[in-house]
Amino acid sequence: MAVNPPRLSPPLSVPGFRVGTASCGVKSPELKGKRQDLALIVADQPTHAAGVFTQNRFRAACVDFGQETVEKHGEDIRCIVANSGNANAGVGEMERAWARQLIEAGAQAAGCLPEQTLSASTGVIGEPFPIGRIEAGMRDAAAALAPDGWARAADAIRTTDTFPKWASTRFGDYTITGIAKGSGMIHPNMATMLAFVVTDAPLTHAQLQPMLRRVADRTFNSISVDGDTSTNDTLYLLAGGIGQGRAPLGESEARAFEDALLGVCQQLAQLIVRDGEGVSKFVTIRVTGAKSEAEARQIGRSIAVSPLVKTAFAGSDANWGRILMAIGNAGVAIDRSRVSLAADDVAIIENGQLRKDYRDADGMAVFARPEFTLHVGLGLGEGSATVWTGDLTHDYITINAEYRT
Amino acid sequence: MAVNPPRLSPPLSVPGFRVGTASCGVKSPELKGKRQDLALIVADQPTHAAGVFTQNRFRAACVDFGQETVEKHGEDIRCIVANSGNANAGVGEMERAWARQLIEAGAQAAGCLPEQTLSASTGVIGEPFPIGRIEAGMRDAAAALAPDGWARAADAIRTTDTFPKWASTRFGDYTITGIAKGSGMIHPNMATMLAFVVTDAPLTHAQLQPMLRRVADRTFNSISVDGDTSTNDTLYLLAGGIGQGRAPLGESEARAFEDALLGVCQQLAQLIVRDGEGVSKFVTIRVTGAKSEAEARQIGRSIAVSPLVKTAFAGSDANWGRILMAIGNAGVAIDRSRVSLAADDVAIIENGQLRKDYRDADGMAVFARPEFTLHVGLGLGEGSATVWTGDLTHDYITINAEYRT
Numbered sequence: 001m002a003v004n005p006p007r008l009s010p011p012l013s014v015p016g017f018r019v020g021t022a023s024c025g026v027k028s029p030e031l032k033g034k035r036q037d038l039a040l041i042v043a044d045q046p047t048h049a050a051g052v053f054t055q056n057r058f059r060a061a062c063v064d065f066g067q068e069t070v071e072k073h074g075e076d077i078r079c080i081v082a083n084s085g086n087a088n089a090g091v092g093e094m095e096r097a098w099a100r101q102l103i104e105a106g107a108q109a110a111g112c113l114p115e116q117t118l119s120a121s122t123g124v125i126g127e128p129f130p131i132g133r134i135e136a137g138m139r140d141a142a143a144a145l146a147p148d149g150w151a152r153a154a155d156a157i158r159t160t161d162t163f164p165k166w167a168s169t170r171f172g173d174y175t176i177t178g179i180a181k182g183s184g185m186i187h188p189n190m191a192t193m194l195a196f197v198v199t200d201a202p203l204t205h206a207q208l209q210p211m212l213r214r215v216a217d218r219t220f221n222s223i224s225v226d227g228d229t230s231t232n233d234t235l236y237l238l239a240g241g242i243g244q245g246r247a248p249l250g251e252s253e254a255r256a257f258e259d260a261l262l263g264v265c266q267q268l269a270q271l272i273v274r275d276g277e278g279v280s281k282f283v284t285i286r287v288t289g290a291k292s293e294a295e296a297r298q299i300g301r302s303i304a305v306s307p308l309v310k311t312a313f314a315g316s317d318a319n320w321g322r323i324l325m326a327i328g329n330a331g332v333a334i335d336r337s338r339v340s341l342a343a344d345d346v347a348i349i350e351n352g353q354l355r356k357d358y359r360d361a362d363g364m365a366v367f368a369r370p371e372f373t374l375h376v377g378l379g380l381g382e383g384s385a386t387v388w389t390g391d392l393t394h395d396y397i398t399i400n401a402e403y404r405t
Numbered sequence: 406m407a408v409n410p411p412r413l414s415p416p417l418s419v420p421g422f423r424v425g426t427a428s429c430g431v432k433s434p435e436l437k438g439k440r441q442d443l444a445l446i447v448a449d450q451p452t453h454a455a456g457v458f459t460q461n462r463f464r465a466a467c468v469d470f471g472q473e474t475v476e477k478h479g480e481d482i483r484c485i486v487a488n489s490g491n492a493n494a495g496v497g498e499m500e501r502a503w504a505r506q507l508i509e510a511g512a513q514a515a516g517c518l519p520e521q522t523l524s525a526s527t528g529v530i531g532e533p534f535p536i537g538r539i540e541a542g543m544r545d546a547a548a549a550l551a552p553d554g555w556a557r558a559a560d561a562i563r564t565t566d567t568f569p570k571w572a573s574t575r576f577g578d579y580t581i582t583g584i585a586k587g588s589g590m591i592h593p594n595m596a597t598m599l600a601f602v603v604t605d606a607p608l609t610h611a612q613l614q615p616m617l618r619r620v621a622d623r624t625f626n627s628i629s630v631d632g633d634t635s636t637n638d639t640l641y642l643l644a645g646g647i648g649q650g651r652a653p654l655g656e657s658e659a660r661a662f663e664d665a666l667l668g669v670c671q672q673l674a675q676l677i678v679r680d681g682e683g684v685s686k687f688v689t690i691r692v693t694g695a696k697s698e699a700e701a702r703q704i705g706r707s708i709a710v711s712p713l714v715k716t717a718f719a720g721s722d723a724n725w726g727r728i729l730m731a732i733g734n735a736g737v738a739i740d741r742s743r744v745s746l747a748a749d750d751v752a753i754i755e756n757g758q759l760r761k762d763y764r765d766a767d768g769m770a771v772f773a774r775p776e777f778t779l780h781v782g783l784g785l786g787e788g789s790a791t792v793w794t795g796d797l798t799h800d801y802i803t804i805n806a807e808y809r810t
Binding site for chain 1: 460498531713719725726727729758798799802805
């Protein structure tokens with residue numbers, strides 16, 4: 001069902017980082033040995049870290065711990081441990097204890113301290129967390145640690161994802177590699193889903209944290225599958241260069257690094273939309289002429305979450321009335337007489353009016369494509385943003401009405 | 406597909422009001438004579454009026470005019486004219502002129518002035534408004550004016566509704582009768598859909614306007630079918646008693662009247678959910694223990710709009726993890742350790758924990774019912790609210806992916 005999933009080149013190893021996975025049977029003991037569900041990312045030297053986390057108020061204990069650890073020990077992180085199959089969320093009083101045990105087990109396997117260890121859990125909400133099975137599998141993950149483990153780690157953190165997701169790029173002599181998972185419950189408020197990005201470039205925690213927030217806003221916070229924000233969404237970035245003895249990047253180099261990081265995160269975010277639950281179309285919504293980037297994004301997201309717009313995508317129906325409706329619902333002041341709308345190269349609305357030369361058949365032809373771009377112009381300012389989304393299909397209903405996540 | 410639509414008793418006539426309908430072929434000329442699509446509500450004497458309107462920024466010109474007229478001439482309204490089949494929205498520069506022509510035609514048929522006339526249009530967005538066909542049909546509507554025309558008017562304002570919707574009650578010697586329409590694009594921000602309520606009770610515009618806003622918040626603003634707010638949502642209330650020579654109700658009588666009005670509007674709002682597009686279940690969400698009524702409603706609405714929760718309803722899956730997720734996403738501060746959740750009489754969560762005696766089969770049995778109530782307790786204060794919603798089904802996708810609204 002995924003929309004044009006690209007053939008991904010193998011992920012690049014990043015000097016100073018090793019990755020191991022294991023099969024613990026997290027979701028059920030019968031799955032042990034059948035699918036990987038535990039990933040361990042270990043840095044040989046302390047790294048500087050940044051994190052962006054879900055805003056959901058039922059967020060899981062592992063997210064609370066992760067935010068605390070990044071804030072207190074963001075210049076001294078050695079390990080990320082992550083499991084799929086169980087989110088350790090909504091389980092009540094044991095949640096914090098189990099999350100703590102996961103961190104301790106990861107730290108022991110990585111040979112570092114719990115305060116140097118970040119964790120993430122994804123999967124079913126509300127089931128008891130099988131910490132014993134995870135602890136038992138942890139030594140396998142430690143034994144498997146290798147520089148080239150990224151594709152296996154991307155596989156191990158999958159839940160309903162139909163393919164593993166990664167992205168790599170080079171930045172000068174440095175490398176940036178990230179993995180991500182996510183398919184349903186995707187509507188980031190801060191970050192969404194799980195994504196771990198590492199680099200051997202030298203950047204400080206103080207440089208990384210604001211950078212990661214900006215990048216998250218333009219990537220993971222700019223996608224929507226179904227408008228729901230998960231309890232466990234987490235994005236981590238580890239930079240190992242300083243621990244490896246290099247001086248921090250200067251201001252202009254750091255800006256260039258941010259562009260490279262943006263590219264990696266954008267690829268990961270787009271892969272998540274392409275693999276969205278039930279998604280059969282990949283739609284880019286480009287909003288320009290807003291008073292600010294934030295307002296442009298708000299309008300893009302309003303279009304991206306509207307069930308009526310998303311079902312029109314599914315039906316290949318160039319229903320521009322619904323798109324205007326969604327623009328009007330974004331809670332942003334607009335001037336109707338300046339609004340324009342185009343789908344790919346077909347201009348539909350200009351100055352708030354249907355163009356006289358617009359033919360419905362032309363719009364329909366665009367909406368029938370598996371990928372297309374909506375261009376929304378507001379004519380009010382210089383703010384722009386891009387949002388990526390999919391359609392709302394029968395398969396989404398089938399997946400979510402018939403399977404428990 | 407409607408969920409347990411009640412057998413409605415015939416609507417009560419209201420002294421001083423007459424109603425007429427006509428078949429104009431608004432949607433297409435071939436429908437002329439086949440279905441009613443124009444309704445005219447005429448008060449024999451001037452009435453005091455109140456209105457609540459969509460917040461959508463692409464709202465139609467008829468909504469702009471209606472709000473203006475209620476504000477300026479709210480003590481002197483004689484007529485509501487409404488058509489289905491075309492929303493006269495998103496059509497560009499002619500929209501205001503067409504909306505004005507509809508008002509003028511209605512005023513002429515009612516024998517009053519345009520500034521005494523409110524209008525509403527519902528149906529397809531973005532198609533040219535066939536004002537000529539409506540003007541031609543207006544004399545039929547005027548000729549049909551009669552005190553007992555309410556059921557026919559409820560029928561004439563339908564679009565995708567599968568049944569006409571009305572509610573009546575007695576308030577002492579007075580009568581309150583309302584009609585409504587709405588099925589998709591239902592997620593009120595102010596009011597949603599079209600609803601017209603009239604009474605012969607004597608109340609002033611100054612009494613009615615704040616009352617109608619309070620009532621709308623607890624009724625039409627407390628339902629959600631699909632999270633989308635229409636461009637044309639309008640709720641009008643006309644009170645004829647003062648024009649009929651009676652003194653305005655005193656404070657305590659007005660409060661009692663508000664309760665009666667609440668009952669009528671609640672019935673209409675619930676009928677809209679029961680007839681929601683693709684809805685197969687009618688779910689009441691009762692939130693208590695919030696810091697305020699507004700926060701309680703916000704949490705109820707967050708649950709009511711979540712696609713993951715609504716597909717769980719559709720699948721008869723007592724997926725309480727998704728409900729916690731939606732509570733956490735409402736943007737309201739909560740204390741997880743105080744949250745409780747029950748479905749009908751089955752207690753699920755207590756003090757933020759799954760109850761030890763909860764059995765999944767019990768929850769599933771409730772979620773399999775065509776109607777059930779979720780009880781959400783927050784343990785923080787005295788605020789409470791009730792929200793009504795339906796499920797998200799394959800039929801919703803089919804209706805909206807395959808038909809243009």
